[in-house]
Amino acid sequence: MVLVALALLALPFALAGAGTTWVRVTNLAILFILLSLGLNIVVGFAGLLDLGYIAFYAVGAYVYALLASPHFGIHWPFWVILPLGALVAALFGALLGAPTLKLRGDYLAIVTLGFGEIVRIFLNNLGSPVNITNGPRGIARIDAIRIGELSFARTDSFLGLDFSGPIKYYFLLLAMLVAVIFINLRLQNSRIGRAWEAVREDEIAARAMGIDTTRIKLLAFAMGASFAGVAGGMFAAIQGFISPESFVLVESVMVLSMVVLGGMGNIWGVILGALLLSFVPELLRYTVQPLQQYFFGRMLIDPEVIRMLIFGFALVLVMSFRPGGLWPSAVRKRELAARSEDPA
Amino acid sequence: MLACGQKAFAAGAIETLMDIFIQQLVNGITLGAVYAVVALGYTMVYGIIQLINFAHGELVMIGAMVAFTLIGVLTPLGVPALPAVLVATLCAMTACALLGYAMERLAYRPLRRAPRLAPLISAIGVSIILQHLALLVWSRNPLAFPQIVKTESFALAGATITNIQIGIIVISVAMMLGLAWLVYRTRLGIAMRATSQNAQMAALLGVDANQVIALTFIIGAALAAVAGVMVGSYYGIAHYTMGSALGLKAFCAAVLGGIGNIPGAMLGGVLLGLVEALGAGYIGDFTDNVFGSNYQDVFAFMVLILVLVFRPSGLLGERVGDRA
Amino acid sequence: MSDLLTCSGIGKSFGGIQALAEVGFSITPGEIYGLIGPNGAGKTTLFNVLTGIYAPDRGSLVFAGAQLAGLKPHEIVRRGIARTFQNIRLFANISALENVMIGRHARTRAGLLGAILRNAATRTEEADSESRALALLDLVGLRERANDAAGNLAYGDQRRLEIARALATEPRLLALDEPAAGMNASETRGLRELLLEIRGRGITLLLIEHDMRLVMNLCDRLLVLDYGVTIAEGAPAAIQGDARVIEAYLGAPAEA
Numbered sequence: 001m002v003l004v005a006l007a008l009l010a011l012p013f014a015l016a017g018a019g020t021t022w023v024r025v026t027n028l029a030i031l032f033i034l035l036s037l038g039l040n041i042v043v044g045f046a047g048l049l050d051l052g053y054i055a056f057y058a059v060g061a062y063v064y065a066l067l068a069s070p071h072f073g074i075h076w077p078f079w080v081i082l083p084l085g086a087l088v089a090a091l092f093g094a095l096l097g098a099p100t101l102k103l104r105g106d107y108l109a110i111v112t113l114g115f116g117e118i119v120r121i122f123l124n125n126l127g128s129p130v131n132i133t134n135g136p137r138g139i140a141r142i143d144a145i146r147i148g149e150l151s152f153a154r155t156d157s158f159l160g161l162d163f164s165g166p167i168k169y170y171f172l173l174l175a176m177l178v179a180v181i182f183i184n185l186r187l188q189n190s191r192i193g194r195a196w197e198a199v200r201e202d203e204i205a206a207r208a209m210g211i212d213t214t215r216i217k218l219l220a221f222a223m224g225a226s227f228a229g230v231a232g233g234m235f236a237a238i239q240g241f242i243s244p245e246s247f248v249l250v251e252s253v254m255v256l257s258m259v260v261l262g263g264m265g266n267i268w269g270v271i272l273g274a275l276l277l278s279f280v281p282e283l284l285r286y287t288v289q290p291l292q293q294y295f296f297g298r299m300l301i302d303p304e305v306i307r308m309l310i311f312g313f314a315l316v317l318v319m320s321f322r323p324g325g326l327w328p329s330a331v332r333k334r335e336l337a338a339r340s341e342d343p344a
Numbered sequence: 345m346l347a348c349g350q351k352a353f354a355a356g357a358i359e360t361l362m363d364i365f366i367q368q369l370v371n372g373i374t375l376g377a378v379y380a381v382v383a384l385g386y387t388m389v390y391g392i393i394q395l396i397n398f399a400h401g402e403l404v405m406i407g408a409m410v411a412f413t414l415i416g417v418l419t420p421l422g423v424p425a426l427p428a429v430l431v432a433t434l435c436a437m438t439a440c441a442l443l444g445y446a447m448e449r450l451a452y453r454p455l456r457r458a459p460r461l462a463p464l465i466s467a468i469g470v471s472i473i474l475q476h477l478a479l480l481v482w483s484r485n486p487l488a489f490p491q492i493v494k495t496e497s498f499a500l501a502g503a504t505i506t507n508i509q510i511g512i513i514v515i516s517v518a519m520m521l522g523l524a525w526l527v528y529r530t531r532l533g534i535a536m537r538a539t540s541q542n543a544q545m546a547a548l549l550g551v552d553a554n555q556v557i558a559l560t561f562i563i564g565a566a567l568a569a570v571a572g573v574m575v576g577s578y579y580g581i582a583h584y585t586m587g588s589a590l591g592l593k594a595f596c597a598a599v600l601g602g603i604g605n606i607p608g609a610m611l612g613g614v615l616l617g618l619v620e621a622l623g624a625g626y627i628g629d630f631t632d633n634v635f636g637s638n639y640q641d642v643f644a645f646m647v648l649i650l651v652l653v654f655r656p657s658g659l660l661g662e663r664v665g666d667r668a
Numbered sequence: 669m670s671d672l673l674t675c676s677g678i679g680k681s682f683g684g685i686q687a688l689a690e691v692g693f694s695i696t697p698g699e700i701y702g703l704i705g706p707n708g709a710g711k712t713t714l715f716n717v718l719t720g721i722y723a724p725d726r727g728s729l730v731f732a733g734a735q736l737a738g739l740k741p742h743e744i745v746r747r748g749i750a751r752t753f754q755n756i757r758l759f760a761n762i763s764a765l766e767n768v769m770i771g772r773h774a775r776t777r778a779g780l781l782g783a784i785l786r787n788a789a790t791r792t793e794e795a796d797s798e799s800r801a802l803a804l805l806d807l808v809g810l811r812e813r814a815n816d817a818a819g820n821l822a823y824g825d826q827r828r829l830e831i832a833r834a835l836a837t838e839p840r841l842l843a844l845d846e847p848a849a850g851m852n853a854s855e856t857r858g859l860r861e862l863l864l865e866i867r868g869r870g871i872t873l874l875l876i877e878h879d880m881r882l883v884m885n886l887c888d889r890l891l892v893l894d895y896g897v898t899i900a901e902g903a904p905a906a907i908q909g910d911a912r913v914i915e916a917y918l919g920a921p922a923e924a
Contacts, residue, residue, distance in 0.1 A: 191772075191782075191783065209837060332766065
């Protein structure tokens with residue numbers, strides 16, 4: 001445990017030695033872990049297939065971008081905007097969920113997919129007549145996060161170490177990740193978490209246990225959305241530029257692949273899935289390209305295509321051969337008090 | 345997707361409101377006919393195994409790609425236009441039928457007893473695989489429809505209708521009638537309907553459910569191939585991403601009509617085509633040009649959400665709900 | 669004496685098929701009330717109407733002085749009716765203990781914030797839920813299996829776990845849909861003891877059952893349904909001799 005913590009703390013400096021790019025890649029991977037853990041609440045815990053999850057990420061990103069950029073000339077601090085982004089995303093989640101969560105699971109999948117597309121279309125088109133989102137050109141020069149005098153846009157030296165922007169974001173993201181994992185673990189093993197699992201296992205039996213299934217599903221939906229909202233805000237701050245292109249259906253599918261491949265419902269499995277699917281494409285980029293150059297003298301297969309094919313096959317093969325994912329969730333066991341305990 | 349409803353419209357000069365209306369009607373029916381044919385594939389598969397076959401839209405794309413490639417090969421060899429299109433379409437149908445069969449055998453059949461989400465997730469995987477295999481084979485660039493059929497326009501009550509539009513409508517109607525005959529008048533159709541009503545009972549009566557399900561996929565896939573050729577020739581191009589949006593809309597059409605219901609899919613397709621064309625044509629007027637035809641793609645999803653909220657069984661469908 | 673549950677004039681049809689017609693009965697507190705009838709008689713439909721899975725087309729259900737018709741299943745649980753299912757519906761991938769703890773949902777309050785902060789109130793509530801759930805597992809003899817996935821239990825154990833889960837909702841009326849189905853003779857005897865023990869705790873029982881020996885031995889009164897219609901009601905001894913009941917079970921009397 002301590003070793004893992006130390007390794008995680010030292011990691012960015014080691015990566016920075018190999019190039020800042022790797023720190024950035026790691027940051028994006030953490031963002032995807034945050035997204036996957038959010039989606040895991042919806043898909044893994046409550047068993048609701050959400051195919052438009054990236055729309056909530058987009059909502060969070062745009063809330064941040066609109067309230068902290070020259071676009072409207074508003075520059076609110078991040079500690080106001082990030083929670084606001086989470087709130088707005090949760091609100092969108094509730095708005096979408098309220099009428100649709102009564103539907104059967106596969107219908108919900110399609111409606112969420114449609115919702116994801118609607119959000120993207122609106123982001124693309126709300127550049128006129130009133131310029132809200134700046135359309136396909138996106139929003140640029142988004143403020144970096146700043147805590148008091150500490151700006152995440154520049155490099156500071158501390159204790160003889162260089163803290164570049166990406167490294168600062170790394171630590172902020174790491175802190176958020178720890179918080180999100182903590183929240184997830186607490187939620188899973190709680191009255192609400194058990195109710196989610198009950199809905200996932202058998203909705204009718206869940207109702208017969210006194211669970212208001214519509215409400216509990218809405219809660220999962222809004223909760224998952226709020227995680228995506230925060231992650232979206234961080235994405236906007238880190239990138240400094242966002243456009244609707246970052247929020248296409250493929251991204252939703254990617255996050256879903258991470259959850260499914262890792263192991264729906266198992267927090268550690270989901271993290272594993274997100275890490276694998278975040279880093280494998282990067283490795284491909286650095287191996288497939290030179291290998292093809294070497295063997296064929298030119299690029300035959302775009303690593304991007306290989307990445308997508310891996311996602312596709314991962315989904316099909318995992319479902320056929322290992323439906324629980326690489327690291328399936330196990331039956332939760334409780335440490336029981338001694339048998340002599342007097343029954344209430 | 346392109347805002348096709350606008351194509352003929354923009355070309356015209358000053359037309360009266362009525363003419364615009366009729367023009368949008370023509371465009372809407374054309375598009376709706378294609379939606380209907382694709383929606384049939386969704387609805388047949390759903391009716392029989394309650395699976396939303398996400399990859400169905402990709403079959404439309406592959407149908408168009410295969411056919412266009414073949415036409416491109418055949419035409420320089422001196423094959424006349426009509427036989428070239430015919431042969432290419434037949435080959436596309438065969439290719440898609442095989443693909444549909446393979447899809448069912450490899451990705452869905454092993455999951456028939458799995459929880460509901462499993463085949464759905466598998467279907468998403470298949471869709472991604474097909475799309476990117478197509479990207480590998482045909483590259484990122486769109487394939488242009490070889491200009492072997494000359495587009496001719498006819499005047500129709502103040503609007504224009506092209507020979508391609510007429511062709512699409514005629515072929516779609518013919519295929520729908522053919523399918524209706526197949527489902528309601530043949531042994532296979534009876535077996536299909538029996539399996540969708542009660543698979544166990546049908547099996548007891550000697551229906552080979554696996555065979556019927558495989559055939560359902562094959563028929564749906566062949567229809568998708570024809571739809572691909574039609575929609576490709578309508579827009580003049582085929583592209584590896586064309587399937588997903590079209591597939592989604594066709595699915596919306598199937599839900600609108602009542603999923604699992606064959607006449608419903610036809611009705612839903614045509615209605616959705618009309619809603620889109622008329623909606624895109626008039627939304628600017630209604631909203632003082634705040635929204636334009638670039639919102640065309642939103643309509644299908646709006647319709648979907650409204651239908652699911654207010655009448656989940658669709659226009660012609662039976663009640664869809666959980667049973668105790 | 670006032671009845672715990674009074675149903676009157678209940679009707680429910682599905683697409684033109686009348687599943688229940690004018691069904692009426694009342695259950696007094698503390699009794700064991702049996703619901704019998706041939707397959708397809710409408711027994712399970714009546715359960716589904718009673719527990720809010722279906723809304724009745726007509727009629728009223730008054731439970732402890734309040735109208736139930738139109739309430740949702742989870743609201744009915746809160747009022748004090750719990751049930752089991754004919755085709756066992758446990759949460760298969762969740763431990764036996766947590767299955768029972770899920771039954772505590774309606775009687776506990778912790779929300780999102782409580783779950784995340786795990787404050788004193790939440791901790792107390794969780795501990796209480798766990799100890800009550802363990803006590804119920806003890807009652808049905810499954811304490812040793814507390815941490816096993818419900819889906820891995822033997823069939824008879826699953827039936828009893830479903831009863832424990834239903835009891836966790838603190839019902840005043842426990843409705844059991846064929847609790848003895850698939851049990852052997854000794855398991856059925858055990859079940860009888862269990863049901864009597866539950867009644868001894870002041871819980872009224874309503875049960876659908878095909879095991880006639882169990883029904884006749886256990887129930888205070890019986891309601892016989894056939895094709896959605898009440899054909900007899902009364903004490904087991906009277907029902908056993910009722911001509912219409914015999915006809916419903918054995919078919920039309922032999923042509924004389």
